[in-house]
Amino acid sequence: LLLDEPLGALDLKLRRQMQDELKAIQKRVGTAFVHVTHDQEEAMALADHCVVMNDGRIEDEGAPERVYARPKTRFSATFMGESTILAGKAGETQDGRVEVATRLGPISLPGTAPAGAAVALAIRPEHLILAGAKGDVALGTAKVSDVVFQGSFKRVLATSAQDPTLQFIAKAPAPATVQAGDTVAVSCNAQDIILLAD
Template sequence: MSRGLHLQGIEKRLGQQDVLRGIDLTAASGSYVVLLGPSGSGKTTLLNIVAGFEEADQGLVMIDDEDVGGLPPRLRPTATVFQDYALFPHMSVADNVGFGLRMHGLGKAERDRQVAEVLALVDLASFADRRIDQLSGGQRQRVAVARSLVVRPKVLLLDEPLGALDLSLRRQMQRELRILQKKSGTTFLHVTHDQEEAMSLADLLVVMNGGRIEDAGPPDRIFDSPASLFAATFVGENNVLRGRITSRAKTGTVIETALGPVKVQSEAPEGDEVYVTVRPNRLRLATPGSRAKHFLRGTVEEVTFLGTYYGLRVRTEVAPDMAFHVHSDDRTPPEPGAEIAVTAEPSAFSIIAAKAS
């Protein structure tokens, strides 16, 4: 077993409800791990089990090959940053950061040295004597992270740490957390329901739903080739068709769908029932006279300006109960009511086995 965080067979029930079901997860030491999922998916419960605030009904929690499952929180090699930061308003920045070291009985000289070191790490060296109420929201966040890092945890746990910040500050803190994690070399385990936050931070993205891990891997792999239908639709916008593989050839695999045959790149066997997914940004508006095979033809129902592109909602006659989403970076997009054709390369599609979802 390698150094880092290893969870095996974690189960948790509350009354008649299965909160966590068969959680297996391995994260390398020094990685940034993000648990992403909707409310009630079990991500905070899993974080609390790693921290020792809750006990699993069964399963192993290993940190650097040590089973920490029976240890109380104070004896685990972890520290937690909460959403509300839990800072002491009557203490200075330095005293807040050094509180844990004082509780561990560390002498003042060594405590001051370690506090100064970690304040420099989070770019707050000149703020040591400030009161907490004199700091901005982002600075308070960094104090909370510094207070957790100064006790040198093997795993730093972050429970929705950016949830209370406004959008611009949240994005700034995402960058700063990523830099801090790399500087410190500490394993971070971060809980969020914000997809953009998760994808911008994670080395290992863990998508949770209903107490299970739906998918786990690098964010770009999950975005481009999700392992389950839930991961495909929860992480970013997606278009989904159900279909059946009717033939395979060197030039591609053909799937019969509600829109007709769709050619994709897939190794799935003939006859399999699958979901075909394609991201809106991988679809292209066909140019007049184009000979490219059309993925769909339809009517534009709605056009939404989204900054760097326009979002089009398109409805087709052959599948009128389905709306398709297309991104266009054309500064003069089609108007609502316009008839359009949309193309896509075979590599734009991702295939998910229907039985896996």
């Protein structure tokens, strides 16, 4: 059954109810559904197998959890949810770890890349740590430009003090006291950084 943007015109609450209904129908009838959507949350909620296309080409495919957590391309990383993208240059790979030179300093993370290759590091908003606890990769400080309350979390935009062209997108817990104008330390854990060819 081909479903082409079937929930596009619905409000959020009804869309979520219809997602549950479509999943129930698919399980009941056992027919394969090809569901076309530009809504990434909808795709991840409904899909057993997710395919990300760009200009008629398959960029990435697999289980929704893998496509979100470990996208294969930069396009897939930015299309399937938000990411902070940090450009870098790969150094030597030793013991399954590569050191990447970035404008924020060297970052060592699990993975491999050809020495000298241009790479991109993608960090999902839920993996950025603002103030408080610290991850094992320090990303400097940033000035908070906007905080949007979204119910279960706050979406925080902050500009790096070390690289003014870099904007961090973070999810802070709903009770967090962060506000526009604050300067915060930013960090993350190395295993949460996605290494991509640039």
